[in-house]
Amino acid sequence: MTGAACAWYAVRAGLRVVVLDRGPVAGGTTGAGEGNLLVSDKEPGPELNLALLSTRLWHDLSQEPGIGGEIEYEAKGGLVVASGQDGLAALHTLAAEQRRFGVESESVAAESLTELEPHISPSYAGGVYYPQDAQVQPARAAAVLLREAVRQGAVLHTGTTVTALLRDVDASDDTDDATGGTVRGVVTDRGTLRASWVLNAAGTWGGTIAQLAGVRLPILPRRGFVLVTEPLPRVIRHKVYAADYVANVASDSSALQSSAVVEGTAAGPVLIGASRERVGFDRSFSLPVARQLAAQAVAMFPILERVRVMRSYLGFRPYLPDHLPAIGADPRAPGLLHACGHEGAGIGLAPGTGYLLAQVLTGKAPDLDLTPFRPERFEHDGDQEDDQDGSEGGGE
Amino acid sequence: MSRPRGPLALVDARPGPGFQVTFDGAPLDVLPGQTIAAALWSAGITSWRRTRVEQRPRGVFCGIGVCFDCLVTVNGVPNQRACLAPARPGDEIRTQDGDGHVEV
Numbered sequence: 231m232t233g234a235a236c237a238w239y240a241v242r243a244g245l246r247v248v249v250l251d252r253g254p255v256a257g258g259t260t261g262a263g264e265g266n267l268l269v270s271d272k273e274p275g276p277e278l279n280l281a282l283l284s285t286r287l288w289h290d291l292s293q294e295p296g297i298g299g300e301i302e303y304e305a306k307g308g309l310v311v312a313s314g315q316d317g318l319a320a321l322h323t324l325a326a327e328q329r330r331f332g333v334e335s336e337s338v339a340a341e342s343l344t345e346l347e348p349h350i351s352p353s354y355a356g357g358v359y360y361p362q363d364a365q366v367q368p369a370r371a372a373a374v375l376l377r378e379a380v381r382q383g384a385v386l387h388t389g390t391t392v393t394a395l396l397r398d399v400d401a402s403d404d405t406d407d408a409t410g411g412t413v414r415g416v417v418t419d420r421g422t423l424r425a426s427w428v429l430n431a432a433g434t435w436g437g438t439i440a441q442l443a444g445v446r447l448p449i450l451p452r453r454g455f456v457l458v459t460e461p462l463p464r465v466i467r468h469k470v471y472a473a474d475y476v477a478n479v480a481s482d483s484s485a486l487q488s489s490a491v492v493e494g495t496a497a498g499p500v501l502i503g504a505s506r507e508r509v510g511f512d513r514s515f516s517l518p519v520a521r522q523l524a525a526q527a528v529a530m531f532p533i534l535e536r537v538r539v540m541r542s543y544l545g546f547r548p549y550l551p552d553h554l555p556a557i558g559a560d561p562r563a564p565g566l567l568h569a570c571g572h573e574g575a576g577i578g579l580a581p582g583t584g585y586l587l588a589q590v591l592t593g594k595a596p597d598l599d600l601t602p603f604r605p606e607r608f609e610h611d612g613d614q615e616d617d618q619d620g621s622e623g624g625g626e
Numbered sequence: 627m628s629r630p631r632g633p634l635a636l637v638d639a640r641p642g643p644g645f646q647v648t649f650d651g652a653p654l655d656v657l658p659g660q661t662i663a664a665a666l667w668s669a670g671i672t673s674w675r676r677t678r679v680e681q682r683p684r685g686v687f688c689g690i691g692v693c694f695d696c697l698v699t700v701n702g703v704p705n706q707r708a709c710l711a712p713a714r715p716g717d718e719i720r721t722q723d724g725d726g727h728v729e730v
Binding site for chain 1: 678705724727
Protein backbone atom coordinates (compact mmCIF):
# COMPACT_ATOMS: atom_id res chain seq x y z
CA MET A 231 0.00 0.00 0.00
CA THR A 232 2.75 2.43 0.95
CA GLY A 233 4.59 1.71 -2.29
CA ALA A 234 1.41 2.18 -4.31
CA ALA A 235 0.72 5.52 -2.63
CA CYS A 236 4.33 6.64 -3.19
CA ALA A 237 4.02 5.70 -6.87
CA TRP A 238 0.71 7.53 -7.22
CA TYR A 239 1.87 10.79 -5.67
CA ALA A 240 5.24 10.67 -7.46
CA VAL A 241 3.52 10.22 -10.83
CA ARG A 242 1.14 13.05 -10.00
CA ALA A 243 4.17 15.21 -9.21
CA GLY A 244 5.43 14.58 -12.75
CA LEU A 245 8.10 11.99 -11.97
CA ARG A 246 8.83 8.87 -14.01
CA VAL A 247 8.19 5.87 -11.77
CA VAL A 248 8.93 2.15 -11.97
CA VAL A 249 7.35 -0.01 -9.26
CA LEU A 250 9.04 -3.32 -8.44
CA ASP A 251 7.26 -5.92 -6.33
CA ARG A 252 8.84 -9.27 -5.59
CA GLY A 253 5.37 -10.83 -5.35
CA PRO A 254 1.92 -9.88 -6.58
CA VAL A 255 0.34 -6.54 -5.69
CA ALA A 256 -0.78 -6.54 -2.01
CA GLY A 257 0.86 -9.93 -1.46
CA GLY A 258 2.55 -8.91 1.79
CA THR A 259 1.27 -7.01 4.79
CA THR A 260 -1.25 -4.97 2.77
CA GLY A 261 -3.21 -8.07 1.83
CA ALA A 262 -3.37 -9.13 5.48
CA GLY A 263 -4.62 -5.81 6.81
CA GLU A 264 -8.04 -4.58 7.79
CA GLY A 265 -7.74 -1.26 6.00
CA ASN A 266 -8.09 0.93 9.05
CA LEU A 267 -7.65 4.66 8.61
CA LEU A 268 -7.48 5.71 12.24
CA VAL A 269 -6.77 8.89 14.10
CA SER A 270 -8.41 7.68 17.33
CA ASP A 271 -5.63 5.32 18.43
CA LYS A 272 -2.78 7.81 18.08
CA GLU A 273 -1.38 9.95 20.83
CA PRO A 274 -0.42 13.53 19.94
CA GLY A 275 2.89 13.56 18.11
CA PRO A 276 4.37 13.06 14.66
CA GLU A 277 2.38 9.90 13.88
CA LEU A 278 -0.90 11.64 14.65
CA ASN A 279 0.08 14.56 12.40
CA LEU A 280 0.83 12.11 9.60
CA ALA A 281 -2.48 10.34 10.25
CA LEU A 282 -4.45 13.58 10.07
CA LEU A 283 -2.76 14.51 6.79
CA SER A 284 -3.43 11.00 5.48
CA THR A 285 -7.06 11.09 6.58
CA ARG A 286 -7.59 14.21 4.48
CA LEU A 287 -5.77 12.63 1.52
CA TRP A 288 -7.79 9.39 1.78
CA HIS A 289 -10.92 11.51 1.68
CA ASP A 290 -9.60 13.28 -1.44
CA LEU A 291 -8.76 9.91 -3.01
CA SER A 292 -12.29 8.73 -2.29
CA GLN A 293 -13.49 11.60 -4.53
CA GLU A 294 -10.92 10.89 -7.27
CA PRO A 295 -12.38 9.60 -10.57
CA GLY A 296 -11.24 6.03 -11.24
CA ILE A 297 -10.35 5.49 -7.57
CA GLY A 298 -13.15 6.66 -5.31
CA GLY A 299 -15.81 4.13 -6.21
CA GLU A 300 -13.48 1.14 -6.13
CA ILE A 301 -11.66 1.09 -2.81
CA GLU A 302 -14.62 0.50 -0.47
CA TYR A 303 -13.86 3.75 1.33
CA GLU A 304 -16.22 4.06 4.23
CA ALA A 305 -16.20 7.00 6.66
CA LYS A 306 -17.76 4.82 9.32
CA GLY A 307 -16.34 6.47 12.43
CA GLY A 308 -14.68 4.77 15.37
CA LEU A 309 -16.09 4.09 18.81
CA VAL A 310 -13.65 3.49 21.67
CA VAL A 311 -15.18 2.06 24.82
CA ALA A 312 -13.81 1.89 28.36
CA SER A 313 -14.79 -0.72 30.89
CA GLY A 314 -14.17 1.19 34.14
CA GLN A 315 -14.28 4.78 35.38
CA ASP A 316 -10.47 4.98 35.46
CA GLY A 317 -10.21 3.80 31.88
CA LEU A 318 -12.93 6.23 30.84
CA ALA A 319 -11.15 9.14 32.52
CA ALA A 320 -7.90 8.22 30.72
CA LEU A 321 -9.79 7.98 27.43
CA HIS A 322 -11.34 11.43 27.95
CA THR A 323 -7.91 12.87 28.73
CA LEU A 324 -6.48 11.38 25.53
CA ALA A 325 -9.42 12.67 23.48
CA ALA A 326 -8.98 16.17 24.93
CA GLU A 327 -5.27 16.16 24.00
CA GLN A 328 -6.02 14.82 20.52
CA ARG A 329 -8.67 17.52 20.00
CA ARG A 330 -5.99 20.23 20.32
CA PHE A 331 -4.30 18.75 17.26
CA GLY A 332 -7.44 18.49 15.15
CA VAL A 333 -8.93 15.13 16.07
CA GLU A 334 -12.70 15.39 16.28
CA SER A 335 -14.41 13.36 19.00
CA GLU A 336 -17.55 13.23 21.09
CA SER A 337 -17.95 11.73 24.51
CA VAL A 338 -20.62 9.01 24.63
CA ALA A 339 -22.31 8.26 27.94
CA ALA A 340 -22.80 4.62 28.92
CA GLU A 341 -26.54 4.75 28.33
CA SER A 342 -26.03 6.25 24.86
CA LEU A 343 -23.63 3.60 23.57
CA THR A 344 -26.51 1.52 22.22
CA GLU A 345 -27.66 4.45 20.07
CA LEU A 346 -24.39 4.06 18.15
CA GLU A 347 -24.06 0.27 18.52
CA PRO A 348 -27.37 -1.44 19.35
CA HIS A 349 -25.73 -4.78 20.15
CA ILE A 350 -22.87 -3.62 22.37
CA SER A 351 -22.50 -5.16 25.82
CA PRO A 352 -24.11 -3.05 28.57
CA SER A 353 -20.97 -3.45 30.71
CA TYR A 354 -19.07 -0.38 29.52
CA ALA A 355 -18.62 2.80 31.54
CA GLY A 356 -18.80 4.93 28.42
CA GLY A 357 -16.84 5.77 25.33
CA VAL A 358 -15.62 8.31 22.82
CA TYR A 359 -16.80 8.51 19.21
CA TYR A 360 -14.28 9.54 16.54
CA PRO A 361 -16.05 10.54 13.30
CA GLN A 362 -12.80 10.85 11.28
CA ASP A 363 -11.94 7.14 11.59
CA ALA A 364 -12.55 5.41 8.28
CA GLN A 365 -11.81 2.25 6.34
CA VAL A 366 -10.80 1.05 2.89
CA GLN A 367 -10.37 -2.43 1.43
CA PRO A 368 -6.57 -2.41 1.45
CA ALA A 369 -5.81 -4.87 -1.35
CA ARG A 370 -8.24 -3.10 -3.63
CA ALA A 371 -6.91 0.30 -2.63
CA ALA A 372 -3.31 -0.70 -3.43
CA ALA A 373 -4.30 -2.31 -6.73
CA VAL A 374 -6.49 0.61 -7.84
CA LEU A 375 -3.88 3.23 -6.92
CA LEU A 376 -1.24 1.32 -8.88
CA ARG A 377 -3.56 0.84 -11.84
CA GLU A 378 -4.24 4.56 -11.97
CA ALA A 379 -0.55 5.36 -11.52
CA VAL A 380 0.22 3.07 -14.47
CA ARG A 381 -2.52 4.75 -16.48
CA GLN A 382 -0.69 8.01 -15.89
CA GLY A 383 2.69 6.67 -16.95
CA ALA A 384 4.16 4.53 -14.16
CA VAL A 385 5.55 1.09 -15.00
CA LEU A 386 4.80 -1.90 -12.77
CA HIS A 387 6.89 -5.10 -12.59
CA THR A 388 5.51 -7.75 -10.27
CA GLY A 389 7.40 -10.96 -9.50
CA THR A 390 10.66 -9.02 -9.59
CA THR A 391 13.07 -9.23 -6.67
CA VAL A 392 15.64 -6.55 -5.96
CA THR A 393 18.97 -8.32 -5.37
CA ALA A 394 21.43 -5.43 -5.15
CA LEU A 395 21.69 -1.68 -5.43
CA LEU A 396 23.81 0.08 -8.04
CA ARG A 397 26.26 2.39 -6.27
CA ASP A 398 28.83 4.86 -7.48
CA VAL A 399 32.34 4.08 -6.44
CA ASP A 400 33.14 7.28 -4.64
CA ALA A 401 36.86 7.69 -3.96
CA SER A 402 36.36 10.91 -2.02
CA ASP A 403 34.01 9.14 0.36
CA ASP A 404 36.08 8.81 3.51
CA THR A 405 33.47 7.07 5.60
CA ASP A 406 34.38 3.59 6.74
CA ASP A 407 31.45 2.19 4.76
CA ALA A 408 33.05 0.52 1.77
CA THR A 409 29.79 0.40 -0.18
CA GLY A 410 29.19 4.10 0.31
CA GLY A 411 28.64 5.80 -3.09
CA THR A 412 25.46 7.36 -4.40
CA VAL A 413 22.67 4.89 -5.19
CA ARG A 414 22.03 4.86 -8.94
CA GLY A 415 19.47 2.14 -9.37
CA VAL A 416 18.75 -1.49 -8.61
CA VAL A 417 19.76 -4.92 -9.80
CA THR A 418 16.88 -7.38 -9.93
CA ASP A 419 16.55 -11.04 -10.78
CA ARG A 420 15.13 -9.86 -14.11
CA GLY A 421 17.57 -7.16 -15.06
CA THR A 422 19.09 -3.86 -14.03
CA LEU A 423 17.29 -0.54 -13.66
CA ARG A 424 19.05 2.80 -13.39
CA ALA A 425 17.28 5.53 -11.47
CA SER A 426 17.98 8.88 -9.85
CA TRP A 427 16.22 7.74 -6.71
CA VAL A 428 15.45 4.36 -5.19
CA LEU A 429 12.57 4.29 -2.70
CA ASN A 430 12.38 1.40 -0.26
CA ALA A 431 8.72 0.61 0.47
CA ALA A 432 9.24 -3.08 1.23
CA GLY A 433 7.28 -2.93 4.47
CA THR A 434 8.19 -5.65 6.94
CA TRP A 435 11.04 -6.66 4.63
CA GLY A 436 12.34 -3.09 4.31
CA GLY A 437 15.30 -3.86 6.56
CA THR A 438 16.61 -6.27 3.93
CA ILE A 439 16.59 -3.60 1.22
CA ALA A 440 18.37 -1.24 3.61
CA GLN A 441 20.95 -3.97 4.17
CA LEU A 442 21.62 -4.09 0.42
CA ALA A 443 22.70 -0.47 0.80
CA GLY A 444 24.83 -1.35 3.79
CA VAL A 445 22.61 0.62 6.16
CA ARG A 446 20.71 -0.56 9.18
CA LEU A 447 16.94 -0.23 9.50
CA PRO A 448 15.85 -2.46 12.39
CA ILE A 449 12.35 -3.42 11.21
CA LEU A 450 10.87 -6.39 13.05
CA PRO A 451 7.70 -8.33 12.24
CA ARG A 452 4.82 -8.09 14.70
CA ARG A 453 2.28 -10.78 13.94
CA GLY A 454 -1.45 -10.13 13.96
CA PHE A 455 -4.45 -12.38 13.42
CA VAL A 456 -7.81 -11.35 12.07
CA LEU A 457 -10.91 -13.52 12.42
CA VAL A 458 -13.54 -13.31 9.69
CA THR A 459 -17.11 -14.22 10.57
CA GLU A 460 -19.84 -15.48 8.30
CA PRO A 461 -21.54 -12.62 6.44
CA LEU A 462 -24.18 -10.88 8.50
CA PRO A 463 -26.72 -8.13 8.05
CA ARG A 464 -25.36 -4.87 9.42
CA VAL A 465 -25.07 -5.62 13.16
CA ILE A 466 -21.91 -3.62 13.85
CA ARG A 467 -21.90 -0.12 12.45
CA HIS A 468 -18.57 1.41 13.40
CA LYS A 469 -15.10 0.30 14.17
CA VAL A 470 -15.37 -0.51 17.86
CA TYR A 471 -12.49 -1.20 20.17
CA ALA A 472 -11.56 -1.21 23.82
CA ALA A 473 -9.49 1.64 25.24
CA ASP A 474 -6.65 -0.71 26.24
CA TYR A 475 -5.93 -1.23 22.53
CA VAL A 476 -4.00 2.04 22.51
CA ALA A 477 -1.72 0.75 25.27
CA ASN A 478 -1.17 -2.50 23.37
CA VAL A 479 -0.19 -0.65 20.20
CA ALA A 480 2.44 1.31 22.10
CA SER A 481 3.78 -1.72 23.96
CA ASP A 482 7.31 -3.02 23.39
CA SER A 483 6.61 -6.50 24.69
CA SER A 484 7.16 -9.50 22.48
CA ALA A 485 4.51 -11.48 24.36
CA LEU A 486 0.99 -11.82 23.05
CA GLN A 487 -1.27 -8.82 23.53
CA SER A 488 -4.76 -8.62 22.21
CA SER A 489 -7.76 -6.41 22.62
CA ALA A 490 -10.96 -6.70 20.66
CA VAL A 491 -11.19 -4.52 17.59
CA VAL A 492 -14.49 -5.33 15.95
CA GLU A 493 -16.06 -3.97 12.80
CA GLY A 494 -18.62 -4.80 10.20
CA THR A 495 -17.65 -4.60 6.53
CA ALA A 496 -19.47 -3.51 3.41
CA ALA A 497 -19.40 -7.12 2.19
CA GLY A 498 -21.07 -8.54 5.32
CA PRO A 499 -18.47 -10.39 7.39
CA VAL A 500 -17.42 -8.96 10.73
CA LEU A 501 -13.64 -8.59 11.18
CA ILE A 502 -12.20 -9.29 14.60
CA GLY A 503 -8.67 -8.18 15.53
CA ALA A 504 -6.23 -7.34 16.95
CA SER A 505 -3.46 -9.48 18.31
CA ARG A 506 0.18 -8.48 18.55
CA GLU A 507 3.06 -10.92 18.97
CA ARG A 508 6.71 -10.86 18.09
CA VAL A 509 7.34 -14.38 16.87
CA GLY A 510 9.43 -13.71 13.77
CA PHE A 511 7.85 -14.71 10.47
CA ASP A 512 6.01 -17.71 11.93
CA ARG A 513 2.90 -18.26 9.77
CA SER A 514 1.44 -21.11 11.79
CA PHE A 515 -2.11 -20.80 13.08
CA SER A 516 -2.40 -20.13 16.81
CA LEU A 517 -5.52 -21.48 18.51
CA PRO A 518 -4.86 -19.59 21.78
CA VAL A 519 -4.74 -16.29 19.89
CA ALA A 520 -7.91 -17.06 17.91
CA ARG A 521 -9.70 -18.11 21.09
CA GLN A 522 -8.68 -14.99 22.95
CA LEU A 523 -9.76 -12.72 20.09
CA ALA A 524 -13.11 -14.49 19.80
CA ALA A 525 -13.72 -14.32 23.55
CA GLN A 526 -12.91 -10.62 23.65
CA ALA A 527 -15.20 -9.93 20.70
CA VAL A 528 -18.07 -11.86 22.31
CA ALA A 529 -17.54 -9.94 25.56
CA MET A 530 -17.90 -6.73 23.59
CA PHE A 531 -20.77 -7.88 21.35
CA PRO A 532 -22.58 -10.79 23.05
CA ILE A 533 -24.60 -11.36 19.87
CA LEU A 534 -21.44 -12.69 18.21
CA GLU A 535 -21.60 -15.77 20.41
CA ARG A 536 -24.11 -17.25 17.95
CA VAL A 537 -22.06 -16.26 14.90
CA ARG A 538 -19.47 -18.54 13.33
CA VAL A 539 -15.98 -17.55 12.35
CA MET A 540 -15.41 -18.73 8.79
CA ARG A 541 -11.70 -18.22 8.57
CA SER A 542 -8.75 -16.29 9.89
CA TYR A 543 -5.73 -14.68 8.34
CA LEU A 544 -2.50 -13.32 9.65
CA GLY A 545 0.10 -10.78 8.67
CA PHE A 546 3.29 -9.18 9.87
CA ARG A 547 3.28 -5.54 10.83
CA PRO A 548 6.58 -3.78 10.10
CA TYR A 549 7.65 -2.60 13.52
CA LEU A 550 10.44 -0.15 14.37
CA PRO A 551 11.64 0.20 17.99
CA ASP A 552 10.07 3.64 18.53
CA HIS A 553 6.80 2.74 16.72
CA LEU A 554 7.34 5.44 14.09
CA PRO A 555 7.88 4.72 10.39
CA ALA A 556 11.06 5.52 8.49
CA ILE A 557 10.20 8.18 5.93
CA GLY A 558 12.68 10.23 3.97
CA ALA A 559 16.08 10.30 2.30
CA ASP A 560 18.82 8.24 3.90
CA PRO A 561 21.96 10.36 4.36
CA ARG A 562 24.00 7.15 4.76
CA ALA A 563 23.17 6.14 1.20
CA PRO A 564 22.58 9.18 -1.03
CA GLY A 565 19.87 8.45 -3.60
CA LEU A 566 18.02 6.02 -1.32
CA LEU A 567 14.77 6.91 0.43
CA HIS A 568 12.70 4.84 2.81
CA ALA A 569 8.96 4.56 3.33
CA CYS A 570 8.47 1.60 5.61
CA GLY A 571 7.97 0.57 9.21
CA HIS A 572 4.41 1.90 9.62
CA GLU A 573 3.54 -1.03 11.87
CA GLY A 574 -0.25 -1.59 11.99
CA ALA A 575 -1.10 1.82 10.58
CA GLY A 576 0.40 1.48 7.10
CA ILE A 577 -2.83 1.64 5.13
CA GLY A 578 -3.94 4.71 7.03
CA LEU A 579 -0.57 6.47 6.78
CA ALA A 580 0.18 5.55 3.16
CA PRO A 581 -1.14 8.63 1.34
CA GLY A 582 0.56 11.07 3.69
CA THR A 583 3.79 9.13 3.29
CA GLY A 584 3.55 9.13 -0.51
CA TYR A 585 2.53 12.78 -0.66
CA LEU A 586 5.40 13.97 1.55
CA LEU A 587 7.99 11.87 -0.29
CA ALA A 588 6.78 13.24 -3.63
CA GLN A 589 7.49 16.69 -2.19
CA VAL A 590 10.99 15.56 -1.16
CA LEU A 591 11.64 14.01 -4.58
CA THR A 592 10.65 17.21 -6.37
CA GLY A 593 12.83 19.40 -4.17
CA LYS A 594 10.03 20.97 -2.17
CA ALA A 595 9.92 21.38 1.59
CA PRO A 596 7.54 18.69 2.89
CA ASP A 597 4.32 19.92 4.54
CA LEU A 598 5.23 17.96 7.67
CA ASP A 599 8.62 17.91 9.37
CA LEU A 600 10.14 14.51 8.56
CA THR A 601 12.82 14.72 11.27
CA PRO A 602 11.02 12.33 13.68
CA PHE A 603 10.85 9.76 10.85
CA ARG A 604 14.47 10.04 9.72
CA PRO A 605 15.66 6.57 8.74
CA GLU A 606 19.13 6.89 10.28
CA ARG A 607 17.80 7.54 13.82
CA PHE A 608 18.63 4.00 15.00
CA GLU A 609 22.25 4.23 13.88
CA HIS A 610 23.67 4.38 17.41
CA ASP A 611 21.25 2.02 19.15
CA GLY A 612 23.80 -0.78 19.21
CA ASP A 613 22.87 -4.22 18.01
CA GLN A 614 19.22 -4.99 18.34
CA GLU A 615 17.75 -8.41 18.53
CA ASP A 616 17.05 -9.41 14.97
CA ASP A 617 14.31 -11.94 14.35
CA GLN A 618 14.02 -11.62 10.62
CA ASP A 619 14.26 -15.22 9.55
CA GLY A 620 15.85 -15.28 6.15
CA SER A 621 13.48 -12.79 4.60
CA GLU A 622 13.75 -11.98 0.93
CA GLY A 623 14.14 -8.44 -0.28
CA GLY A 624 11.84 -6.78 -2.73
CA GLY A 625 10.17 -3.48 -3.42
CA GLU A 626 6.55 -3.24 -2.52
CA MET B 627 -19.71 -51.99 -25.80
CA SER B 628 -18.30 -50.83 -22.51
CA ARG B 629 -20.69 -50.02 -19.76
CA PRO B 630 -20.51 -46.50 -18.26
CA ARG B 631 -18.09 -46.37 -15.36
CA GLY B 632 -19.01 -43.93 -12.60
CA PRO B 633 -16.76 -42.86 -9.75
CA LEU B 634 -17.96 -45.72 -7.52
CA ALA B 635 -16.98 -48.32 -10.13
CA LEU B 636 -13.66 -46.61 -10.82
CA VAL B 637 -12.50 -47.10 -7.25
CA ASP B 638 -14.39 -50.34 -6.78
CA ALA B 639 -16.34 -48.79 -3.89
CA ARG B 640 -18.78 -50.83 -1.88
CA PRO B 641 -20.64 -48.19 0.12
CA GLY B 642 -22.93 -49.09 2.99
CA PRO B 643 -26.68 -48.60 2.83
CA GLY B 644 -27.85 -45.18 1.71
CA PHE B 645 -30.19 -42.76 3.45
CA GLN B 646 -32.30 -39.72 2.64
CA VAL B 647 -31.97 -35.99 3.15
CA THR B 648 -34.19 -33.24 1.79
CA PHE B 649 -33.28 -30.29 -0.43
CA ASP B 650 -35.86 -27.49 -0.33
CA GLY B 651 -38.32 -30.12 0.83
CA ALA B 652 -37.66 -32.71 -1.89
CA PRO B 653 -36.10 -36.05 -0.85
CA LEU B 654 -32.60 -36.94 -2.07
CA ASP B 655 -30.80 -40.28 -1.86
CA VAL B 656 -27.35 -40.09 -0.30
CA LEU B 657 -24.54 -42.59 0.17
CA PRO B 658 -22.66 -42.70 3.47
CA GLY B 659 -19.53 -40.54 3.39
CA GLN B 660 -20.85 -38.08 0.84
CA THR B 661 -20.60 -34.40 1.60
CA ILE B 662 -23.66 -32.27 1.11
CA ALA B 663 -22.13 -30.91 -2.09
CA ALA B 664 -21.52 -34.44 -3.38
CA ALA B 665 -25.09 -35.43 -2.56
CA LEU B 666 -26.48 -32.38 -4.36
CA TRP B 667 -24.24 -32.85 -7.40
CA SER B 668 -25.18 -36.54 -7.59
CA ALA B 669 -28.80 -35.39 -7.85
CA GLY B 670 -27.90 -32.96 -10.62
CA ILE B 671 -28.22 -29.88 -8.41
CA THR B 672 -25.38 -27.41 -8.94
CA SER B 673 -26.65 -24.23 -7.26
CA TRP B 674 -27.90 -23.78 -3.68
CA ARG B 675 -27.19 -20.20 -2.74
CA ARG B 676 -28.07 -16.77 -4.11
CA THR B 677 -25.57 -13.96 -3.59
CA ARG B 678 -26.20 -11.16 -1.12
CA VAL B 679 -26.37 -8.23 -3.53
CA GLU B 680 -27.34 -9.47 -6.97
CA GLN B 681 -29.01 -12.81 -6.16
CA ARG B 682 -26.70 -14.71 -8.48
CA PRO B 683 -26.65 -18.51 -8.22
CA ARG B 684 -23.75 -20.18 -6.42
CA GLY B 685 -22.61 -23.76 -5.83
CA VAL B 686 -19.25 -25.51 -5.54
CA PHE B 687 -16.27 -23.53 -6.79
CA CYS B 688 -13.08 -24.79 -5.13
CA GLY B 689 -14.53 -27.92 -3.58
CA ILE B 690 -11.89 -28.02 -0.85
CA GLY B 691 -13.18 -25.63 1.80
CA VAL B 692 -11.19 -22.58 0.84
CA CYS B 693 -13.46 -20.28 -1.18
CA PHE B 694 -16.67 -20.26 0.88
CA ASP B 695 -18.71 -20.05 -2.30
CA CYS B 696 -20.75 -23.20 -1.61
CA LEU B 697 -22.40 -21.96 1.59
CA VAL B 698 -25.78 -23.52 2.30
CA THR B 699 -28.33 -23.69 5.10
CA VAL B 700 -28.48 -27.08 6.85
CA ASN B 701 -31.03 -27.80 9.58
CA GLY B 702 -31.68 -24.08 9.94
CA VAL B 703 -28.01 -23.13 10.35
CA PRO B 704 -26.77 -20.94 7.48
CA ASN B 705 -23.28 -20.63 6.00
CA GLN B 706 -22.25 -24.29 6.11
CA ARG B 707 -19.63 -25.21 3.55
CA ALA B 708 -21.42 -27.85 1.46
CA CYS B 709 -18.10 -29.20 0.17
CA LEU B 710 -16.93 -30.09 3.69
CA ALA B 711 -20.11 -30.79 5.66
CA PRO B 712 -20.95 -34.49 5.64
CA ALA B 713 -24.56 -35.33 4.78
CA ARG B 714 -26.37 -37.02 7.68
CA PRO B 715 -29.65 -38.94 7.64
CA GLY B 716 -32.63 -36.61 7.71
CA ASP B 717 -30.67 -33.38 7.06
CA GLU B 718 -32.90 -30.54 5.91
CA ILE B 719 -30.85 -28.68 3.30
CA ARG B 720 -32.20 -25.39 2.04
CA THR B 721 -31.18 -22.91 -0.62
CA GLN B 722 -29.54 -19.99 1.16
CA ASP B 723 -30.57 -16.45 0.33
CA GLY B 724 -27.79 -13.94 0.82
CA ASP B 725 -26.17 -14.18 4.24
CA GLY B 726 -28.84 -16.64 5.38
CA HIS B 727 -29.80 -14.59 8.41
CA VAL B 728 -33.33 -13.23 8.43
CA GLU B 729 -32.25 -10.95 11.24
CA VAL B 730 -29.67 -11.03 13.99
